Amino acid sequence: MEMGNDVALSVRNLKTYIYTNNRCNRALDGVSFEIRQGKTLCIVGESGCGKSVTAASIMQLLPTLSRIEDGEITYHGPDGPVRIDALERDGAKMRAIRGKEIAMIFQDPMTALNPVYSIGFQIKEMLRYHTSLGRKDRHSKAIDLLRSMGIPLPERRVDEYPHLYSGGMRQRAMIAIAMSCNPRILIADEPTTALDVTIQAQIFELMDTLKRENGTAIMLITHDMGVVAELADDVAVMYMGNIVEAGPVGKVLRKPVHPYTRALLDSIPVLGRGKDQEIKAIPGQTPDPYNRPTGCQFADRCAYRVSACDEMPPETMVADDHRVMCWRYQEFMADAAE
Amino acid sequence: MLTYIARRLLTLIPMVIVISFLIYLGLELTPGDAVSHMIPPDAYGSMDEDRLQELRESLGLGKPFLVRYWIWISGVLQGDFGYSLAGGVPISKIFLDRLPATLELSIAALLISTVLGSILGTISALTRGSLTDQSLTVVGMLGVSIPEFFFGLVAILIFALNLEWLPVGGRTLPGYDSFWDRLPHLVMPAMVLSIMMTAGVMRYARSSMLDALSRDFIRTARSKGMPEWRVNILHGFRVALTPVIVLIGFRLPVLIGGSVIIEQVFQWPGIGKEFVSAVRSQDYPLVMMVALFSVLAVLVASLIVDLLTAIIDPRVRLGD
Numbered sequence: 001m002e003m004g005n006d007v008a009l010s011v012r013n014l015k016t017y018i019y020t021n022n023r024c025n026r027a028l029d030g031v032s033f034e035i036r037q038g039k040t041l042c043i044v045g046e047s048g049c050g051k052s053v054t055a056a057s058i059m060q061l062l063p064t065l066s067r068i069e070d071g072e073i074t075y076h077g078p079d080g081p082v083r084i085d086a087l088e089r090d091g092a093k094m095r096a097i098r099g100k101e102i103a104m105i106f107q108d109p110m111t112a113l114n115p116v117y118s119i120g121f122q123i124k125e126m127l128r129y130h131t132s133l134g135r136k137d138r139h140s141k142a143i144d145l146l147r148s149m150g151i152p153l154p155e156r157r158v159d160e161y162p163h164l165y166s167g168g169m170r171q172r173a174m175i176a177i178a179m180s181c182n183p184r185i186l187i188a189d190e191p192t193t194a195l196d197v198t199i200q201a202q203i204f205e206l207m208d209t210l211k212r213e214n215g216t217a218i219m220l221i222t223h224d225m226g227v228v229a230e231l232a233d234d235v236a237v238m239y240m241g242n243i244v245e246a247g248p249v250g251k252v253l254r255k256p257v258h259p260y261t262r263a264l265l266d267s268i269p270v271l272g273r274g275k276d277q278e279i280k281a282i283p284g285q286t287p288d289p290y291n292r293p294t295g296c297q298f299a300d301r302c303a304y305r306v307s308a309c310d311e312m313p314p315e316t317m318v319a320d321d322h323r324v325m326c327w328r329y330q331e332f333m334a335d336a337a338e
Numbered sequence: 339m340l341t342y343i344a345r346r347l348l349t350l351i352p353m354v355i356v357i358s359f360l361i362y363l364g365l366e367l368t369p370g371d372a373v374s375h376m377i378p379p380d381a382y383g384s385m386d387e388d389r390l391q392e393l394r395e396s397l398g399l400g401k402p403f404l405v406r407y408w409i410w411i412s413g414v415l416q417g418d419f420g421y422s423l424a425g426g427v428p429i430s431k432i433f434l435d436r437l438p439a440t441l442e443l444s445i446a447a448l449l450i451s452t453v454l455g456s457i458l459g460t461i462s463a464l465t466r467g468s469l470t471d472q473s474l475t476v477v478g479m480l481g482v483s484i485p486e487f488f489f490g491l492v493a494i495l496i497f498a499l500n501l502e503w504l505p506v507g508g509r510t511l512p513g514y515d516s517f518w519d520r521l522p523h524l525v526m527p528a529m530v531l532s533i534m535m536t537a538g539v540m541r542y543a544r545s546s547m548l549d550a551l552s553r554d555f556i557r558t559a560r561s562k563g564m565p566e567w568r569v570n571i572l573h574g575f576r577v578a579l580t581p582v583i584v585l586i587g588f589r590l591p592v593l594i595g596g597s598v599i600i601e602q603v604f605q606w607p608g609i610g611k612e613f614v615s616a617v618r619s620q621d622y623p624l625v626m627m628v629a630l631f632s633v634l635a636v637l638v639a640s641l642i643v644d645l646l647t648a649i650i651d652p653r654v655r656l657g658d
Contacts (some may be wrong), residue, residue, distance in 0.1 A: 061557060103561070112558045115653055126562045163653050240461055
């Protein structure tokens, strides 16, 4: 992937390790990707593959016992590039980016909002730290934000507490908080996992509108391939701390060249094929993060394993915007071309 | 909100009736009666039974139990607290003389333990695992496990006798009546009385704060780019506060019980000290009134706690 002018955030060879009881989990083991302005990057993968750690690394919201060991996170802001990984976690510079330039919404809107403060307070808090608006302006801005998120009666709802909101409305309120300072990047960590399917569609539609109207770059973490097909411009497939395949959504979903991507796509039940359709679950389990295979992390579960897989495969560009980590990619490419 | 308060006050009435009945019943079941206390033991043995019976009748002790209870409680409800058997002083006068001292001591101890306990607990939680946290934990365990009267004696020895910073006991000196004159007298008893509760509040505030800090909304608050103090205090501490306030409400009886001992140790002229001597001399009317008063104090305190909880936690909806 060439570095263009439209890149909002680039991550290079990021290594984030988490330490517990003197053991080290190499949660991210050399991850590289770019988020393009006004585009949606979907990061997919199983639980524990490092999706959320990636998001936390960018926001510098990692748990205390974890550290960015190596690599670069560069935010391409209006004032030139900023190396996020070099900033102090809770320093003023990081805080100025967090929330204002890069905002985040979380998985469970039921617990992500503070129950003892009104929704309005929690929106205005953001405006207070990142804008110069006065008290009254902040209040009317909060109402406007709720209205644009499709919350009915925002003038009244603004003073209500989270427990009076439904799940979908809470996630809208959460997005209102995240979008309040017009961030250049919005990171959404499985924003609809805790919501009903009908509400999911509404939330995604809302995010898509925001992307188109404000040019916000979105990094969407999900494990739902349907969502990827619907929303993504770019996809990165993660497995055990590596991006095993990345590229534009059309190429990755239609012509996947990594066996893991293929296995993921094969494991989705298809509507209309009836209840007798064969769903190919991926055999085996993800390896113990503290006791990883030395070579390709997916080798143990891979149907195409060869002896070369005992070594970690390099990241290989199969097209100028399509990248894979697999020794046998040429065979899969030939296969995909048929 | 107002209807809620009114309703809560109304539910106090049956509770007070039940509890006052239990108090009356309890004292009825203890051996001896008022007459046996009023007459000196040597005279009691030589008095003839008819004379004693006559005395009992004249005091109304011959009436059935329930009737006597009714006479007592209706009197109390009309503001007639009865007379102390020792000296025949009206109990309302004893209350007027002694209650302010006890309230002063208890409220001071309550304030100290609430403020100090939550601050130390929060510091402990924020510096979890550090030396500060560990030493506070040890101090907390000591505070909970060592009895108050021991602290009282040690404090008197150090601060009053050796260093001569504070007076040994009492509430005031003759001729000095303003609050500021009395303050040095209050410091030691209030501090000692608050130790156990401070330690309890501290331990509880620590775990409550740790719980609050591990919640998702803390991460949300951080993701807004706010400074750490605001995340910890406005989002963490505020949420951690609710269970702490409930705990303080539940601990109030301990405070009242503790003040009985502390008032003895520091010669504090409060109701607690009066209570001990009343129990010792079987001064039933006074014992009953003090017991009833403690119950009322706890009930009112729990009402206040409920209201405070509703104010700081919007999820607790009151009344309507």
